[in-house]
Each structure stands twice: as C-alpha cells, then as structure tokens.
Amino acid sequence: MLLRKKSILLIFCLSLATASLSASHTFQPDAYLKHVKFLASDALAGRGNGTPELNQAADYIAAAFRSSGLQPGGDNGTYFQKFTISTGGRLGTGNRLSVKAGGESVEAALRKDFLPTGMGEKTSIGGDVVFAGYGITATEYKYDDYKDFDVTDKIVLVLAHEPGENDSASPFNGREPTLHGHDNSKAANAKARGARALLIVQDPANHDDPDGDLPVTTGEEIDDVGICVIRITRGLAQRMLDPDDKSLLELQKQIDATMSPRSSALKGVELNLVLDVTRTPKEVRNVLALLPGTDPAVSSETVIIGAHYDHLGRGGRSSMVPKLIGEIHHGADDNASGTAGLIEVAAALARDPAPHGRAYLFIAFAGEEVGLRGSYYWTGHPTRPLDKSIAMLNMDMIGRMRENRILIGGVGTSPAFPELVQIAAQAAGLQVRTNQSGYGASDHMAFYIKNMPVLFFFSDLHSDYHRPEDTWDKINADGAAKILGMVFDIATRLDAVEQPPRFTKVDEPQPPTGGRQGYGAYFGSIPDMSDEVKGVRFSDVQPNSPAAKAGLKGQDVLVRFDGKEIANLQDFTYMLRTHKPGDAVEVIVMRDGAPMTVKVTLEVRR
DSSP states (O other): OOBOOSSTTOOSOGGGOHHHHOOOOOOOHHHHHHHHHHHTSGGGTTOBTTSHHHHHHHHHHHHHHHHTTOEEOSGGGSSEEEEEEOOOOEEOSOOEEEEEETTEEEEEOBTTTEEEEEEOSOSEEEEEEEEOTTOOEEGGGTEETTTTOOOTTOEEEEESSOTTTTOTTOTTTTTSOOGGGSHHHHHHHHHHTTOSEEEEEOOTTTOOOTTOSSOSSOSOOOEEOSSEEEEEOHHHHHHHHGGGTOOHHHHHHHHHHHTOOOOEEEEEEEEEEEOOEEOOOEEEEEEEEEEOOSOTTTTTOEEEEEEEOOBOTTOGGGOSOGGGBTBOOOOIIIIIHHHHHHHHHHHHHHHOOSOOSSEEEEEEESOGGGTSHHHHHHHHSOSSOGGGEEEEEEEOSOSOOBTTEEEEEOGGGSTTHHHHHHHHHHHHTOEEEEEOOSOSSSTHHHHHTTTOOEEEEEOOOOTTTTSTTOOGGGOOHHHHHHHHHHHHHHHHHHHHBSSOOOOOOOOOSSOSSSOSTTSOSBOOEEEOTTOOOSSEEEEEEOTTSHHHHTTOOTTOEEEEETTEEOOSHHHHHHHHHTOOTTOEEEEEEEETTEEEEEEEEOBOOO
16 A cells, blocks of 8 residues: 655555554553443443433443544434334233133233243234144254144244253253254244244253243343244143143153154144234434544545444343343443443544544444444445445454454455554554454444455453443453554554555355354355345345355345245244255345346355
C-alpha cells in the first residue's frame, strides 16, 4: 500500500513506516474498566435485546460519544439508528392444553404443567399422542427413535437431552452433549416426519429435580420453528403413559441401557392444544458517532470501528446453563469489553492532534446475539456510503486476554493486512494468532459479505461464556488496554494509506457457520440471520463450495432440500446433519421470485 505524505521520511513500504506514521497511544485500564463495570452491572440486567436496560446502555454510549466531541452518526442528526427485531412471542391468556387418557380428561395449567417454547403455523391442534424416546435420529451413532415408526399427523412425546447423558462410554460423545439433544433438533426431526406437535419432558433418570420440569423463563422467547413445541411436566407425561402401564423412568433406563428405541403409540391418549402467542416486534438502536475527515480528497471515505453492546439479558435459549435461565447474564466480556474499547478508541481518535484525512465511524451494534441484526441492518441501510467504507475493525470479547495473546480474524481479507497486523502487534507488545477468514459469528461478517476488508479482535472463549459468571471482576483491563493500542495503531495507519486496502475473498474449505462436530455435510451457504423469510435466504455463498458449484448465489432463498420443506434455519441445519458427504441432493431455491431446482453434491468438512 502507498502512504499519503505525513512527513518527509514517508516511503512506500508500509513495514518501514512504523515510527513515522502514527503516534502511539497508551490507554488507561481504569478508564476502560469503568465502562465495563457499568455495562455489566446488575442495573443493566444483561442488556437483553428489546429491554429497557439495553436502551439505558445505548444512552450511556451516546453520552460518551457526545462528551468526546464526536458528531452524531445516526439517523436524522441523532446518535441512533433504530430498527425492529422479533425476539420471540408473548403468551396470551388463551393458551390451553387438555389430555384425555384412560377415559379421563385433564386440563393442564399454563406454566405449572406446560409451557410453549416453539410455535408453528397452526395454533389449534388435536390428535393422538405417541412416544418416540428421545426424538433423535443420529445415523452416525446408529440410533433412530423413528426407525420403522410413522408419526405422520401425530403429537409426539419425547424425552429431553440424549441417551447416556452421564455415561462417559455413551456413543453420543460420552458426557459431552451433541446437537442431537437440543430442543430445536428434536423439533426439526419431528417436523420433517410429519408430526403435528412436539411435547418435550425433562428426562427423569438424569434430572431428578422436582422443580426442574419446566424452563425458568418468562415464556416470552417463543420462536416460530415451524411446529408447535411444548415443554410438559413429568407428572403430565406419566398420565399419558399410565393407561399402558408404562413408566417414564423405566422407559428411559431401557433406552439408555440398550441404546435402542422404545417408541410406541399410546393407546387411547388424545391431546388438544390451543396456542395464544403474540409476536410483537421490538425497537432497538445501533449507536453511531462520526469523526469527520479533514482531507477533501478522501474525506468521503470511512474507516468503521465497531462492537456489539447487547447480550442475553437473563439468559434465554442462548444460555449455556439452562437451569440458570432467569438469572442475569452479565456479559462483561461478551461484549461490554468490546463496547468499552469502542468508547475509549473513539475518544482517543477524537483527541488525537494528528490530522485525520478520512472519516471514522464508530458503531455500537444492537441485535448481535439474535443473529447479527444490527450490523446486517447497517449494511442494508448505511449512514455513510458503503462503497466508500474502506475497512471495518470489530472488537468482540477482548477482555479475557491470557499470556499476552490475541486472536485476530480477517487477516486474509486484504493483502495489506498481514504486515499491518504484524507491525501493530509488535508495537503493542502482543503475540498474535491470526485467522484468514472474514466470516464468523460476529458483526464483521455483515461487512465482509459486502466485499469490505475486515479485522476481528478477539481474546478467545472461556468457561464463563454465555453464563451469569461473565462478570466485570474477571476482566483483564491491562491486556484490553494493549489491544486498544493495537486497534488505534491500525486505525490511524488505515487513514494514512494512499489507496484503500484491496479486498480479497478468502477461499475457505470450512463454512463459517455450523462447522462444529456433528453439524453434517458441507453445503457452503451463509444464511442471512437478519431476514425473516419463509425458508433460508443466503447472504453469501462460499467460493468453490458445493452450493457455488451448483450455481447458487447470495439472495437465493432455500425452500426445499431433498424433498423436505425448509421453513427456517433449524430445518436446514437438521437436514444437513442427516446427510453425508457425497450425497447428491435436489434443492429448490427462490430466485427473483421464481423457483429454481438444482442438484448439490455435498462434501466433507475439513
């Protein structure tokens, strides 16, 4: 990259410009930690999307931007960019569940006997009940609760979790849970087999807490998963088994001991269900501030620096500890740490006496924890010209640095980045582990998909991730201050280059989502998590992937996969897990409003 002149010593090689190009900046750990303490405090209750506490956090960030002398960067001369999200549903007063078993009818009580956790298109359902073990089909473990068992138009009762949950010798990855045990996996499996609704009961052999039957939740996080999903108590489930003289506990023990199904119809058991759920969109806000450029030749160009400020609130489905749903998930590292860094870097650049030719736009994103909603919204509704935005630097979980090491992703998204990162790391005294990919489960991905070079600063996962224990007192403020120095250094160097960094698409063998063990064969599409369409819209398709080889591309909407309807991302991920590399599957996508059918040959994940 060429450099704009800042001194007579400037030369064309970036690696020789370390001393003369940018003034170093030392960040104060105490000032940084002050922001983390506030954002991760009990008073902000985990900054859940759509909550008053998230609005408090937004106001705090805007006030910090304002006090640094930064201009509003949002809509209509404000520091905010508003958008709406749907985080679930609200239970009404009309929810009903009645069970007829052994000639007796029982009216179940909402929140005492049952709780809706997922919804489909039909809100009034009746039918016969069948028992289908754990509701799992796991071909890799030679296990299938639905083998030779037709559940079409039935209401299916299944156990939570998976066989051998506490058995280190279990073929289901020992004591480590697999994706098969997730409620969403069970729902997608039942839906694909034609079931009308799914009842999930806490498995008694491994979870004997009498108060643990139903989730500890407000009942407001109810997503449309394409089928009605109800959590019921063990007492209600046992009522359905009594006419056949079956025991829920004994059935589970038999399945676990033999690793073979015990699925069967429940004679004379009928269920009637009415769901009264209102999905109410909630308004959230990105927080934006602008530091204008001073060089007319490049002042229309923008360096974007961002971090998400939302977290899980009191847990919800994304909590790593379901039994603690309802407790505050503080989110100190995820991502009060990055938000505090954003505030401090913005203040430092605003105070920097060196002229800045290009503009800086600072964005605190909402909606990251529910699918990168804020970053997708900004790239779809940019407040600065997208084609003039030269790079995006994203800070997500920078507060737990260990052994002076930092992970930086996106280094392959521009040929200028490897040397730029190396110089800044040396100046900050940090050891860097790099990743080439511009994809990933954080906000930089929304910009990479728009062909923008990105860098992702990340101090790695830890045991408190998505748990209430992610608290401010565990933050390594000294380490975070070093990371901020590196971000500042890179940001000022990006301002100084003659030409914007050239974008490159990284050729990756792995998809950015679902790369975990057990996710299934490799398809190669990137779902648009912000788009609530019927099906799965692709925000991008990886080069040289099976999807790309079949002619699929971004903005296609997947609606059928191997003869099965795809209504949402859960359906798609389930279907991938049930297929193996080498399978040639017929898929149907909607392109420009018209259906298109192609054959996709799935590949192995490497």
